[in-house]
Every structure is written in structure tokens, then in C-alpha cells.
Amino acid sequence: MAEIISLEGRTIVVTGAGQGIGHAVVKLGIALGANVVGVDLNADSLSAAMAELPKDRVMAVAGSVADSELATRAVGEAIERFGGVHGLVNNAGIIRPAMIEKMTDQQWRDVIDVHLSGSFYWTRAVGQHMVARAKNGDPTGGALVNISSDAGRKGSVGQINYAAAKAGLLGMTMTAAREWGRYNVRANSVCFGVVETPMTEVVRGEKFRDNMLAQIPLGRWSTPDEVVKTVCFLLSDAASYITGQHLGVNGGFHISL
Structure with missing residues (x-):
């Protein structure tokens, strides 16, 4: 029986690749046959994360995702090295928590720049290449996956910057799908x-644990390795007729039509 999910012959760009969800996407992407371009602000973490992977199939890019010139340059280098880019996972993220009335302009900008502007820069850079390839007769297409959050659909006390950015990603996703x-x-x-x-x-942590778990029907947290299976599914041809959608991978923490 053929593998249901395969990324064989694909090159995917993953931001925030040095740890957590991003690192888990990189590892699974490699296991599924992809070449991976990992991007992270922390050069040391990125280097350590990439060290365990086959050198001929990975490319490390250290720098801020909020640097639009870096996005353009890195995508160009990835195309030159691997022959094309077929997928993007906008995963890089930070938090700068504060209640609305106490949030500083800098706290607002820091989160918006990374989550929203950064995702736009990488989407634009990768999308330009995918569209150009299609116009030249290549039917391969591509897949973009934005890592949003339930905070973007229901709000998050003490994180208006984060919730706004994650909600913005939903709009970015739908627009890219339509265009x-x-x-x-x-x-x-x-x-x-x-x-x-x-x-x-x-x-x-101890202060919030019981209340948070009480809101999750499955009654537990998820691990990075568990949730990134869905990300790689959306990158693959197994999801070839899925676009413009927001898929909750949350144990039932947010349930809607």
C-alpha cells in the first residue's frame, strides 16, 4: 500500500525551526522525504537542531523572520540549492504578555512583527516563486501552512498582541487561498x-494547570510530535483538495461549526 503522506522530492521552509513545534516539523519532514530549510533567530539552537539531520537535505538560515530581505534572500538560496520550494510552515513566534491597559507599544510591535509581518514576508517570498513556476507550466503547485492558535479565534487574556496576530493569520490564509x-x-x-x-x-504551570485542563475534553496537553503530523498532512498531496481552511488541533479546547 502506498504511503498516504509523503513529502518525497519536496523542499519545505520552516520558520522557528530551532525548537518545539518547528523542530518537530523539520524532523518529520525529513522522515517523509523532504528537503528542509530551517529558519530561526537563535543560531546556536538552529545549529544544534540541524546537526542530527542529513546535511545534504537541510539548509539552516539564522536571522529574524521579520526581516523581509532575509526572506527574499533565503528563498532564493533554497531554490538555487534544491531546485525549488514546495512548502512553507510559518511557525516562528514569541509572546510579550500584558493586560491591554499596560501593554507598551514595543510589546505590541514585537509580537505583530514576528507572527504577522514575518509570516507575510515569507509567504510573499515563497508564493512569488510558486506562482512563477506555475506560469512557466509547472503543475506542482505548493502548500502554505500558517501556525495560528485558538487565541486567534476566542481571544486570550493578557495577550491582545498575540491573539490579534493569530487572528490576522487566519485572514492571510484565506486571502492566499483565494488569490x-x-x-x-x-x-x-x-x-x-x-x-x-x-x-x-x-x-x-501549577497556577493555571487545573483550569486549563478542565477546558480540554481530551484532558491533556499535546506534544509537538503529535500535532505536527497534521502540519505535514497539509503540506502533502493527501490534502490536495483542502485550501483556505482553519484546522483545530487542540483536544477539543475550541469547538465550532
């Missing part, structure tokens, strides 16, 4: 609940 569907470029979002990563240490 680029004619070129066989698909765009989808994955909305995670609480995943066991450094970013969620506070909400998984």
Missing part, C-alpha cells in the same frame, strides 16, 4: 491549543 488557488497553491491554518513547548510553560 493563488488558480496556480495550485494551497493555504491552510492550523490552530493549536496547548502544546508542550517553552512558550506554554506558564499556562501549564
